[in-house]
Amino acid sequence: xxxxxxxxxxxxxxxxxxxxxxRMHDGEGSITLVTRDPHLPYSPTxxxxxxxxxxxxxxxxxxxxxxxxxxxxxYRPGVAVTRLDTTRKVAELADGSAIGYAKVVLATGASPxxxxxxxxxxxxxxxxxxxxxxxxxxxxxxRSRQAVVLGAGLVGMHAAENLVKAGANVTIVEMGxxxxxxxxxxxxxxxxxxxxxxxxxxIRTRSRVVGLAPEGGEIVVALEGGDTLRADLLLVATGxxxxxxxxxxxxxxxxxxxxxxxxxxxxxxxxxxxxxxxxARSFYGDEPVMNAILPDATxxxxxxxxxxxxxxxxxxxAGGVPLNTYHFFGRHAISVGSxxxxxxxxxxxxxxxxxxxxxxxxxxxxxxxGIYGVNEFFDAGVMAxxxxxxxxxxxxxxxxxxxxxxxxRELMSQIWR
Amino acid sequence: xxxxxxxxxxxxSKCDGCGDCMRACASVKYDSEDTSRSLIQILGRETDKGSxxxxxxxxxxxxxxxxxxxxxxxxxxxxxxxxxxWDGSKCVDCLLCTIGCSYAGIALDETTGRVSKCDTCAGNxxxxxxxxxxxxxxxxTSNIYNEVGDWEDLFAPGLAxxxxxxxxxxxxxxxxxxxxxxxxxxxxxxxxxxxxxxxxGTTGTKVPVFHPLLTNTAAMLAGIKRQYKRVGREIxxxxxxxxGGASDVGFQSLSGAAERGEQMLxxxxxxxxxxxxxxxxxxxxxxxxxxxxxxVGKSSDGSHLSQGKxxxxxxxxxxxxxxxxxxxxxxxxxxxxxxYEKLDKAxxxxxxxxxxxxxxxxxxxxxRFPTDQNMEVARKAVETNFVMLWEYxxxxxxxxTRPVDKPLPVTDYLKAMGRFRHLSPxxxxxxxxxxxxxxxxxxxxxxxxxxx
Ligand SMILES: Cc1cc2nc3c(=O)[nH]c(=O)nc-3n(C[C@H](O)[C@H](O)[C@H](O)COP(=O)(O)OP(=O)(O)OC[C@H]3O[C@@H](n4cnc5c(N)ncnc54)[C@H](O)[C@@H]3O)c2cc1C
Numbered sequence: 007x008x009x010x011x012x013x014x015x016x017x018x019x020x021x022x023x024x025x026x027x028x029r030m031h032d033g034e035g036s037i038t039l040v041t042r043d044p045h046l047p048y049s050p051t052x053x054x055x056x057x058x059x060x061x062x063x064x065x066x067x068x069x070x071x072x073x074x075x076x077x078x079x080x081y082r083p084g085v086a087v088t089r090l091d092t093t094r095k096v097a098e099l100a101d102g103s104a105i106g107y108a109k110v111v112l113a114t115g116a117s118p119x120x121x122x123x124x125x126x127x128x129x130x131x132x133x134x135x136x137x138x139x140x141x142x143x144x145x146x147x148x149r150s151r152q153a154v155v156l157g158a159g160l161v162g163m164h165a166a167e168n169l170v171k172a173g174a175n176v177t178i179v180e181m182g183x184x185x186x187x188x189x190x191x192x193x194x195x196x197x198x199x200x201x202x203x204x205x206x207x208x209i210r211t212r213s214r215v216v217g218l219a220p221e222g223g224e225i226v227v228a229l230e231g232g233d234t235l236r237a238d239l240l241l242v243a244t245g246x247x248x249x250x251x252x253x254x255x256x257x258x259x260x261x262x263x264x265x266x267x268x269x270x271x272x273x274x275x276x277x278x279x280x281x282x283x284x285x286a287r288s289f290y291g292d293e294p295v296m297n298a299i300l301p302d303a304t305x306x307x308x309x310x311x312x313x314x315x316x317x318x319x320x321x322x323x324a325g326g327v328p329l330n331t332y333h334f335f336g337r338h339a340i341s342v343g344s345x346x347x348x349x350x351x352x353x354x355x356x357x358x359x360x361x362x363x364x365x366x367x368x369x370x371x372x373x374x375x376g377i378y379g380v381n382e383f384f385d386a387g388v389m390a391x392x393x394x395x396x397x398x399x400x401x402x403x404x405x406x407x408x409x410x411x412x413x414x415r416e417l418m419s420q421i422w423r
Numbered sequence: 424x425x426x427x428x429x430x431x432x433x434x435x436s437k438c439d440g441c442g443d444c445m446r447a448c449a450s451v452k453y454d455s456e457d458t459s460r461s462l463i464q465i466l467g468r469e470t471d472k473g474s475x476x477x478x479x480x481x482x483x484x485x486x487x488x489x490x491x492x493x494x495x496x497x498x499x500x501x502x503x504x505x506x507x508x509w510d511g512s513k514c515v516d517c518l519l520c521t522i523g524c525s526y527a528g529i530a531l532d533e534t535t536g537r538v539s540k541c542d543t544c545a546g547n548x549x550x551x552x553x554x555x556x557x558x559x560x561x562x563x564t565s566n567i568y569n570e571v572g573d574w575e576d577l578f579a580p581g582l583a584x585x586x587x588x589x590x591x592x593x594x595x596x597x598x599x600x601x602x603x604x605x606x607x608x609x610x611x612x613x614x615x616x617x618x619x620x621x622x623x624g625t626t627g628t629k630v631p632v633f634h635p636l637l638t639n640t641a642a643m644l645a646g647i648k649r650q651y652k653r654v655g656r657e658i659x660x661x662x663x664x665x666x667g668g669a670s671d672v673g674f675q676s677l678s679g680a681a682e683r684g685e686q687m688l689x690x691x692x693x694x695x696x697x698x699x700x701x702x703x704x705x706x707x708x709x710x711x712x713x714x715x716x717x718x719v720g721k722s723s724d725g726s727h728l729s730q731g732k733x734x735x736x737x738x739x740x741x742x743x744x745x746x747x748x749x750x751x752x753x754x755x756x757x758x759x760x761x762x763y764e765k766l767d768k769a770x771x772x773x774x775x776x777x778x779x780x781x782x783x784x785x786x787x788x789x790x791r792f793p794t795d796q797n798m799e800v801a802r803k804a805v806e807t808n809f810v811m812l813w814e815y816x817x818x819x820x821x822x823x824t825r826p827v828d829k830p831l832p833v834t835d836y837l838k839a840m841g842r843f844r845h846l847s848p849x850x851x852x853x854x855x856x857x858x859x860x861x862x863x864x865x866x867x868x869x870x871x872x873x874x875x
Contacts, residue, residue, distance in 0.1 A: 023491060049494030055495070065512075300494060304492055331521070331522060333517055385527040388524075418479070419477030419479065423526070
């Protein structure tokens with residue numbers, strides 16, 4: 007049986023950062039990467055652009071074969087880990103082979119969560135998480151005249167925009183009260199909705215799909231309350247669930263995701279986890295959270311790699327801060343930090359309907375908790391630092407609210423240049 | 424071997440916010456007058472002491488975050504230039520890179536709707552020459568390290584120096600530059616203590632090395648050089664000596680060799696005392712400094728109080744100027760480009776005459792500062808004019824190579840280390856006066872050089 011010092015499961019952001027971190031400290035230890043995906047590493051985040059045709063599938067690789075060669079990583083694409091035996095320290099693979107490891111990082115990310123809608127198993131539908139999903143969706147999109155998107159999270163909205171631009175009539179069905187909740191507030195969601203509606207999409211919030219059925223090559227979508235929609239293309243984008251199936255019987259503790267400490271270590275010796283599959287500390291509270299975003303996957307992957315290699319430079323994970331950017335119909339939205347407004351916090355909002363500029367700041371005790379903008383650019387990385395450093399902004403908060411871009415840069419240059 | 428890269432450095436104390444750098448950038452990059460499009464952003468801010476200026480610019484980070492959060496593989500660090508390159512054909516305008524950057528180094532250009540960042544104009548940044556105040560500098564010191572890294576290291580791997588000592592750096596750089604056709608003299612002091620003379624019957628260098636007495640280094644080296652000349656072999660005769668070996672008992676032979684114009688390069692590593700043997704004073708120890716022979720505190724019978732050295736340091740490099748050597752210079756490891764230029768000139772001068780290079784070498788053990796502060800202390804010495812960087816040749820006279828326009832108060836230097844901790848206000852005043860006096864002397868020499 008093949009034996010490796012460091013086993014990396016997955017080939018996306020968290021996995022790649024772990025490799026970089028290991029090789030910064032340990033130039034020699036053997037590394038093997040096993041991934042279910044058959045393609046060179048790519049990011050799920052780029053897939054909407056593959057669907058739209060903006061990014062060619064062969065031009066999105068995060069690393070090339072030379073990267074694995076230079077870092078002396080055994081690269082095994084196209085084979086999933088099916089079982090992890092943590093007692094023998096062996097990973098069993100889908101092709102029947104097995105790999106023994108000294109240390110393993112689970113960076114298996116997430117997969118689309120499929121809601122339990124009656125009839126869903128009778129119809130053919132699309133999801134968007136892998137390159138193959140994207141290629142299939144792109145093909146189907148060219149022929150679609152009537153598309154239904156379930157879920158108005160960022161994945162659904164990205165795909166819906168592509169469908170609109172490809173000429174389909176698109177209806178977005180969302181259970182919640184507004185779009186992109188979790189990242190953007192009602193005003194922002196209103197602006198996003200307006201852009202979609204202006205471009206011909208229909209949006210049904212507070213709306214639940216109760217049944218699906220095939221009919222004459224189309225899909226009949228039954229909504230609560232009696233309405234029905236017809237679709238020649240159905241995209242299910244109702245959230246994600248972490249990839250954990252292979253952990254059955256492994257003893258690795260999970261809750262919603264794989265539970266990790268501040269060095270991304272699981273409860274089992276020799277096993278770390280990072281990225282969308284991990285449940286880790288939140289920056290804002292004690293409860294561990296699923297912060298399934300790309301920047302956090304890289305941070306966690308880096309920490310896991312350092313911890314596995316025993317790098318003494320390791321700083322414990324400070325906790326996940328929600329961060330996102332969203333580009334829609336030529337406009338952009340940026341969200342940094344928590345959208346919750348705790349006791350004693352102030353919310354400051356300004357909105358200029360003419361320009362569509364919207365800005366919201368949440369402050370508590372002179373500290374920034376969150377900042378959100380639509381069409382109002384500020385440096386998200388600088389704001390994230392102000393939040394994470396808990397910088398006292400009492401003296402500048404009015405100016406920060408007026409001019410987040412310049413005042414943020416001033417503070418950056420004074421505090422951590 | 425990892426590479427070192429060039430960088431754009433900003434000195435906010437010299438900036439007056441004129442915006443010329445931003446105009447130059449916007450114009451070169453976009454043919455635009457809109458400074459908001461400039462990739463270097465200067466931000467003004469009011470403080471109690473007037474306006475202050477801040478900078479937002481891509482740092483071309485060594486371990487960049489923007490590249491790791493890009494989902495499209497559109498940002499990569501170029502391993503040759505160090506520049507983080509943006510590939511517009513791959514970028515999907517998602518702005519995630521702006522989340523990754525803590526320095527506002529990559530930002531949205533509202534005109535194009537795409538991100539933009541500094542690419543250092545392919546190694547010739549337009550903002551730097553546009554700055555009328557010298558607040559922007561394109562630091563190319565990296566070239567030295569990259570180039571030197573490719574030359575053979577002529578010192579033994581691993582040295583027995585104190586942690587945080589810069590003498591290893593000096594020895595390795597100097598020997599790499601001088602090259603293998605060298606005979607090296609290292610009189611008693613830190614340099615042989617660190618291993619130049621070797622261990623267990625082998626030398627610590629890959630060139631012939633010998634260990635003269637403190638007193639006769641220059642004399643022995645002169646003889647060896649002459650013998651090589653006699654047999655027709657071209658070598659560089661190099662001494663690396665401490666300040667004690669050069670300015671105290673070794674001075675007679677040094678002065679003699681300089682006066683005779685012996686063809687050698689005599690480098691003094693001046694750590695201002697006999698640090699190797701227990702930190703005794705030398706004639707290069709500055710006024711007020713604690714050493715083990717210029718103690719601080721009451722005498723045992725309580726009759727008098729010692730406050731460190733009571734005499735001023737001898738200015739050895741100026742004395743060497745008065746020998747009219749082929750080349751004399753002072754240098755500091757905090758200014759490596761300057762040091763290298765001088766090393767090159769000294770090597771050249773040693774082929775026909777006596778070349779003298781005086782390098783200030785802060786001593787973490789003897790001067791009492793944390794081991795990670797060597798370069799900072801060396802830099803502060805220059806920024807306060809405690810140490811001045813100049814060079815001399817008989818043709819061009821003395822001139823400053825790194826003049827300091829607005830010197831910091833000498834206390835900024837003194838407080839960086841423990842050996843001056845006990846100083847009284849009067850002693851500090853004395854040192855400040857000496858700094859100014861020394862400066863006037865060198866200035867006068869430099870003026871005379873220009874007049875001639
Ligand atoms: C359409 C879309 C848009 C998005 N947009 C954004 C955005 O704008 N901003 C943002 O921050 N995030 C966004 N995300 C989320 C972001 O892509 C993820 O947070 C990020 O990719 C997580 O990285 P990861 O390495 O943890 O896991 P993943 O990227 O999910 O990668 C998991 C890896 O594990 C492999 N794998 C899974 N199971 C196994 C197994 N059993 N054996 C072996 N290998 C396995 C997979 O093949 C894959 O290589 C988006 C996601 C999607 C789908």
